[in-house]
Amino acid sequence: xxxxxxxxxxxxxxxxxxxxxxxxxxxxxxxxxxxxxxxxxxxxxxxxxxxxxxxxxxxxxxxxxxxxxxxxxxxxxxxxxxxxxxxxxxxxxxxxxxxxxxxxxxxxxxxxxxxxxxxxxxxxxxxxxxxxxxxxxxxxxxxxxxxxxxxxxxxxxxxxxxxxxxxxxxxxxxxxxxxxxxxxxxxxxxxxxxxxxxxxxxxxxxxxxxxxxxxxxxxxxxxxxxxxxxxxxxxxxxxxxxxxxxxxxxxxxxxxxxxxxxxxxxxxxxxxxxxxxxxxxxxxxxxxxxxxxxxxxxxxxxxxxxxxxxxxxxxxxxxxxxxxxxxxxxxxxxxxxxxxxxxxxxxxxxxxxxxxxxxxxxxx
Amino acid sequence: xxxxxxxxxxxxxxxxxxxxxxxxxxxxxxxxxxxxxxxxxxxxxxxxxxxxxxxxxxxxxxxxxxxxxxxxxxxxxxxxxxxxxxxxxxxxxxxxxxxxxxxxxxxxxxxxxxxxxxxxxxxxxxxxxxxxxxxxxxxxxxxxxxxxxxxxxxxxxxxxxxxxxxxxxxxxxxxxxxxxxxxxxxxxxxxxxxxxxxxxxxxxxxxxxxxxxxxxxxxxxxxxxxxxxxxxxxxxxxxxxxxxxxxxxxxxxxxxxxxxxxxxxxxxxxxxxxxxxxxxxxxxxxxxxxxxxxxxxxxxxxxxxxxxxxxxxxxxxxxxxxxxxxxxxxxxxxxxxxxxxxxxxxxxxxxxxxxxxxxxxxxx
DNA sequence: CTAGAAATAGTAAGCGTTTACTATGGAGAA
DNA sequence: TTCTCCATAGTAAACGCTTACTATTTCTAG
Numbered sequence: 001x002x003x004x005x006x007x008x009x010x011x012x013x014x015x016x017x018x019x020x021x022x023x024x025x026x027x028x029x030x031x032x033x034x035x036x037x038x039x040x041x042x043x044x045x046x047x048x049x050x051x052x053x054x055x056x057x058x059x060x061x062x063x064x065x066x067x068x069x070x071x072x073x074x075x076x077x078x079x080x081x082x083x084x085x086x087x088x089x090x091x092x093x094x095x096x097x098x099x100x101x102x103x104x105x106x107x108x109x110x111x112x113x114x115x116x117x118x119x120x121x122x123x124x125x126x127x128x129x130x131x132x133x134x135x136x137x138x139x140x141x142x143x144x145x146x147x148x149x150x151x152x153x154x155x156x157x158x159x160x161x162x163x164x165x166x167x168x169x170x171x172x173x174x175x176x177x178x179x180x181x182x183x184x185x186x187x188x189x190x191x192x193x194x195x196x197x198x199x200x201x202x203x204x205x206x207x208x209x210x211x212x213x214x215x216x217x218x219x220x221x222x223x224x225x226x227x228x229x230x231x232x233x234x235x236x237x238x239x240x241x242x243x244x245x246x247x248x249x250x251x252x253x254x255x256x257x258x259x260x261x262x263x264x265x266x267x268x269x270x271x272x273x274x275x276x277x278x279x280x281x282x283x284x285x286x287x288x289x290x291x292x293x294x295x296x297x298x299x300x301x302x303x304x305x306x307x308x309x310x311x312x313x314x315x316x317x318x319x320x321x322x323x324x325x326x327x328x329x330x331x332x333x334x335x336x337x338x339x340x341x342x343x344x345x346x347x348x349x350x351x352x353x354x355x356x357x358x359x360x361x362x363x364x
Numbered sequence: 365x366x367x368x369x370x371x372x373x374x375x376x377x378x379x380x381x382x383x384x385x386x387x388x389x390x391x392x393x394x395x396x397x398x399x400x401x402x403x404x405x406x407x408x409x410x411x412x413x414x415x416x417x418x419x420x421x422x423x424x425x426x427x428x429x430x431x432x433x434x435x436x437x438x439x440x441x442x443x444x445x446x447x448x449x450x451x452x453x454x455x456x457x458x459x460x461x462x463x464x465x466x467x468x469x470x471x472x473x474x475x476x477x478x479x480x481x482x483x484x485x486x487x488x489x490x491x492x493x494x495x496x497x498x499x500x501x502x503x504x505x506x507x508x509x510x511x512x513x514x515x516x517x518x519x520x521x522x523x524x525x526x527x528x529x530x531x532x533x534x535x536x537x538x539x540x541x542x543x544x545x546x547x548x549x550x551x552x553x554x555x556x557x558x559x560x561x562x563x564x565x566x567x568x569x570x571x572x573x574x575x576x577x578x579x580x581x582x583x584x585x586x587x588x589x590x591x592x593x594x595x596x597x598x599x600x601x602x603x604x605x606x607x608x609x610x611x612x613x614x615x616x617x618x619x620x621x622x623x624x625x626x627x628x629x630x631x632x633x634x635x636x637x638x639x640x641x642x643x644x645x646x647x648x649x650x651x652x653x654x655x656x657x658x659x660x661x662x663x664x665x666x667x668x669x670x671x672x673x674x675x676x677x678x679x680x681x682x683x684x685x686x687x688x689x690x691x692x693x694x695x696x697x698x699x700x701x702x703x704x705x706x707x708x709x710x711x712x713x714x715x716x717x718x719x720x721x722x723x724x725x726x727x728x
Numbered sequence: 729c730t731a732g733a734a735a736t737a738g739t740a741a742g743c744g745t746t747t748a749c750t751a752t753g754g755a756g757a758a
Numbered sequence: 759t760t761c762t763c764c765a766t767a768g769t770a771a772a773c774g775c776t777t778a779c780t781a782t783t784t785c786t787a788g
Contacts, residue, residue, distance in 0.1 A: 018493075020744060020745090032745080036746060037746090037747090037767090043747090045767085046766065061518065065494065065496065067495075067496060067743085068773090071774065072746040072747085072773055086450070087459070093451050096477070099450055103477075108476065111474075112467075127472060129382075129427050130433075131430045131472075132429065158425045158427075161382065162382040304671050385775065394738090408734095409736070409737085413737085432743090433775055435742095435774080435775070437743065
């Protein structure tokens with residue numbers, strides 16, 4: 001890379017900190033209003049003038065100050081998304097969808113993570129409100145603490161009043177009359193389907209492992225699980241359901257404990273694929289073969305599912321699509337859900353994907 | 365959730381869109397300056413007054429307008445990070461580190477993705493400049509196109525002039541005299557170590573698969589690979605190195621092709637873990653056992669590596685730490701690299717982690 | 729007592745845009 | 759020729775906040 005500085009060298013031509021629109025105006029010999037108009041192109045500017053302005057812009061390396069612009073009334077063209085953890089694939093894929101759709105619609109994307117802290121989640125919503133984002137998308141299950149719900153509802157109203165909107169992605173409504181938009185997936189249906197599949201293979205004693213208690217996602221998956229049991233007339237056995245957490249570590253350690261306790265079962269339903277991965281690991285460690293000795297299923301169909309050996313039979317959730325829809329909904333002009341449920345709730349389907357981790361039970 | 369509206373119901377008390385500081389001032393019967401000071405706490409305000417103000421703030425659900433604040437001179441308290449793809453674990457873990465460190469230092473985090481498009485990358489840097497972020501962190505390898513480098517160098521200067529800074533994370537310098545900060549990891553060293561390990565196990569014909577050609581990351585890994593070969597006096601064979609892409613799909617399809625061509629080799633070095641996963645899949649499909657028939661290694665030590673069967677021997681890169689360091693460096697007051705290399709370049713180490721995918725070759 | 733230092737509050741000048749209004753030439757119409 | 763109407767360009771008023779100055783009190787010390 002040579003140090004020869006070409007005559008068209010832009011951007012750092014000016015010594016000081018960032019050029020302002022006034023600098024551009026001066027350089028081009030026009031008023032700031034004219035520059036602003038030439039740049040936004042929503043008002044006629046003579047061709048010669050416009051060209052002079054653009055030349056000055058590149059010469060000075062000018063970029064508009066987004067804050068001044070936002071302050072002066074124009075929209076921020078930014079959508080905020082709040083997730084649990086960037087490195088969790090479940091969230092990462094949703095975030096990718098949001099990010100892609102946002103940029104398809106000419107928006108930036110502000111991603112923040114709560115790391116499971118409810119207080120932090122509320123604070124982050126406020127932070128996005130400070131940023132005046134066009135919408136804030138809240139992703140993932142929620143706990144059903146009524147105080148929390150009330151606080152979030154307040155924020156939904158505040159956002160709504162400010163012309164923005166709160167989009168709930170994969171979590172339950174905040175209650176009637178709270179102005180939110182929602183995009184969800186058929187959590188209960190997927191759980192039903194995969195449980196039913198297990199039953200159809202002959203399983204009767206199915207362990208359910210993982211997912212925080214009192215958490216909306218857990219509740220729906222469990223609901224589908226129970227419905228499938230009920231539909232086939234299989235008795236619910238409380239000793240078989242073990243809530244806890246969504247991580248791989250939880251699946252591993254809880255499975256070990258259960259193995260130690262000699263619980264009787266022929267299949268395990270991991271609350272998500274990560275938990276299932278942990279379960280598989282514990283099983284492998286004890287020399288229990290999957291699916292010959294025990295069948296295992298997961299939920300989400302995150303890439304690990306097909307990485308595992310045996311490849312995991314699981315429920316496919318169109319994560320990226322979920323994120324895209326959230327943005328579409330957020331940016332659409334459709335009115336909020338102001339009581340009567342309307343088309344601002346969107347549900348995408350789920351379906352099971354059958355791989356190698358399930359077979360009929362060996363000891364029927 | 366009842367609809368009874370309690371007397372302390374906040375936030376939406378006001379009908380209009382977001383309350384301003386003036387509203388709060390009026391409600392509390394003081395001037396806006398006093399409110400501003402009570403909120404930022406950098407100037408004495410009588411206790412009684414302060415309490416009155418805070419009450420009004422909660423009553424009105426006031427949150428400061430971040431843009432007005434930024435415009436009025438306060439810092440934006442935001443750092444920008446530009447990555448390839450949110451859903452790629454390599455980037456996701458770095459992003460997590462950035463996100464965590466940023467919030468530890470009281471910053472928000474603006475995450476955007478290029479999806480491998482260089483033009484878009486440049487545009488995103490400008491976008492962050494518009495946002496006046498405290499720093500922009502550019503993650504991942506770069507192509508060595510001189511025109512691109514020059515354009516990025518211009519932006520580095522512009523950012524620097526504006527009091528922000530450009531942090532290069534895991535990518536080579538933009539050249540001497542360009543004001544950037546850098547945090548990298550020992551790419552070449554890791555590649556050397558793992559290649560040497562393969563050689564020490566008796567392998568002589570090692571395939572190198574993956575990574576875009578003319579890409580800094582590929583160049584360093586290949587350099588380490590070659591250095592290890594040279595050190596042991598093994599001849600470089602161009603027929604054994606197959607650049608291409610970083611995805612799992614590439615590893616799979618290229619491995620299939622190579623298998624069809626009957627190339628002679630006993631081990632494969634996947635340019636990263638994803639490529640290695642694809643390689644493993646292709647091998648498994650052909651009934652070739654790993655490590656008995658062929659040994660395989662990867663790079664990065666992303667979670668998939670331990671998910672795979674056999675568990676992958678790979679090079680550990682402290683991804684999250686990398687992200688954290690990038691933020692620390694970005695926010696530290698250390699002067700930029702203005703020529704003489706100084707302590708604003710930080711290199712974190714890599715080391716190999718041995719798992720189950722390597723053994724001595726069966727046909728020596 | 730009284731000058732001078734805190735402590736506390738208010739005034740008002742920006743920060744960099746956007747945009748409603750106003751001004752200035754011509755060009756075409758009457 | 760005079761009046762209207764476009765096409766352009768400029769003026770200046772927000773936007774909501776921070777902060778340098780200035781103005782009051784209230785102490786404290788001499």
